[in-house]
Amino acid sequence: MIDLRSDTVTTPTAEMRKVMADAKVGDDVFGEDPTVNALEKKIAKMFGFEAGLFTPSGTMANQLAVNMLTDQGDEVLIEETGHIFNYESTAASHLSSVLLRPLKGQKGKLSADLLKDTVRGQKEWEPQTRVIALENSTNKGGGCCYTEQELAAISSFATQNELGIHLDGARIWNAMTATNTAPSFYSRIADTMSVCFSKGLGAPVGSMLLSSQENITGARRMRKMWGGGMRQIGLLAAAADYAIEHHLSKLKEDHRRARELAETVSQCSQLSIDLESVETNILIFDVNGMPAEQAVELLAEEGIKVVPFGPQTLRATFHFQIDDEDLQRVKGAFYSIFN
Numbered sequence: 001m002i003d004l005r006s007d008t009v010t011t012p013t014a015e016m017r018k019v020m021a022d023a024k025v026g027d028d029v030f031g032e033d034p035t036v037n038a039l040e041k042k043i044a045k046m047f048g049f050e051a052g053l054f055t056p057s058g059t060m061a062n063q064l065a066v067n068m069l070t071d072q073g074d075e076v077l078i079e080e081t082g083h084i085f086n087y088e089s090t091a092a093s094h095l096s097s098v099l100l101r102p103l104k105g106q107k108g109k110l111s112a113d114l115l116k117d118t119v120r121g122q123k124e125w126e127p128q129t130r131v132i133a134l135e136n137s138t139n140k141g142g143g144c145c146y147t148e149q150e151l152a153a154i155s156s157f158a159t160q161n162e163l164g165i166h167l168d169g170a171r172i173w174n175a176m177t178a179t180n181t182a183p184s185f186y187s188r189i190a191d192t193m194s195v196c197f198s199k200g201l202g203a204p205v206g207s208m209l210l211s212s213q214e215n216i217t218g219a220r221r222m223r224k225m226w227g228g229g230m231r232q233i234g235l236l237a238a239a240a241d242y243a244i245e246h247h248l249s250k251l252k253e254d255h256r257r258a259r260e261l262a263e264t265v266s267q268c269s270q271l272s273i274d275l276e277s278v279e280t281n282i283l284i285f286d287v288n289g290m291p292a293e294q295a296v297e298l299l300a301e302e303g304i305k306v307v308p309f310g311p312q313t314l315r316a317t318f319h320f321q322i323d324d325e326d327l328q329r330v331k332g333a334f335y336s337i338f339n
């Protein structure tokens with residue numbers, strides 16, 4: 001099977017398993033796992049934040065960020081396709097008692113223009129807007145990325161309005177690669193940022209929250225409260241570190257393959273795609289004349305897995321375990337099924 005459903009479906013390579021087996025470990029609840037401590041320091045330094053906290057999932061890192069940046073009854077502005085709004089099981093209202101206010105942006109992105117006039121809280125009956133939650137690259141927005149200028153404009157809007165910024169960087173690695181942005185740029189525009197090692201980087205588990213030392217100390221306490229205090233997780237941190245060292249540089253190949261498939265899609269009479277929207281490893285495209293589920297089945301018969309992303313919409317995602325030979329097979333199947 002060629003599995004293009006998500007970049008989360010990768011399995012640890014033999015080399016990654018070896019570094020996991022050899023990792024030095026200790027009890028991380030006591031702060032004694034040397035491999036986790038080293039990874040937290042390394043990633044915080046890489047992105048220019050004071051500190052980092054390893055979490056079992058991107059969802060937990062995002063929710064800890066929301067919790068650190070808000071009080072009960074506050075409002076968080078988010079693009080309507082955002083992961084925190086759509087795919088985290090109402091955690092923000094449940095765990096932090098805040099209102100997520102979805103705004104319609106473009107390709108999953110907000111803009112300083114769009115945010116104008118959205119801030120409220122002057123009147124006691126209004127929610128108090130406190131945070132802007134951004135996603136980069138966007139997942140449901142098709143893997144699109146913010147430019148540095150767009151982020152800088154949102155950041156100065158946030159400063160003027162005394163709002164915090166959380167950046168969901170589950171795929172910040174892809175965004176950095178596509179836009180050639182230095183990692184330290186992100187700490188200049190965001191108060192908190194989550195990153196995931198288990199998406200395109202290919203680690204089996206693990207994410208990290210990055211922020212000030214004060215926020216990370218608070219998040220560490222909250223992570224324990226939410227049941228996320230873990231013990232000998234140096235095994236996982238070693239896999240994450242291996243992924244950074246060996247897989248980060250492969251992302252540009254995923255982006256090239258995604259673009260090549262997007263061009264094939266644009267040549268298929270029963271498919272349509274906005275080629276400009278394909279900036280990283282994700283392609284979202286429409287099927288004309290048949291339901292998405294039927295297209296998924298036809299591709300599955302050819303040994304290709306994709307996910308339905310709407311009644312007539314599909315998503316395909318590239319990762320380092322899809323090579324050029326797989327890509328040629330996928331392109332051939334697309335031409336024969338959808339023309």
Ligand SMILES: Cc1ncc(COP(=O)(O)O)c(C=O)c1O
Binds near residue numbers: 057062084168196
């Ligand atoms: C943009 C984005 N943020 C957060 C997450 C959550 O990550 P996890 O599945 O590790 O909770 C995902 C998962 O796919 C994602 O795509």
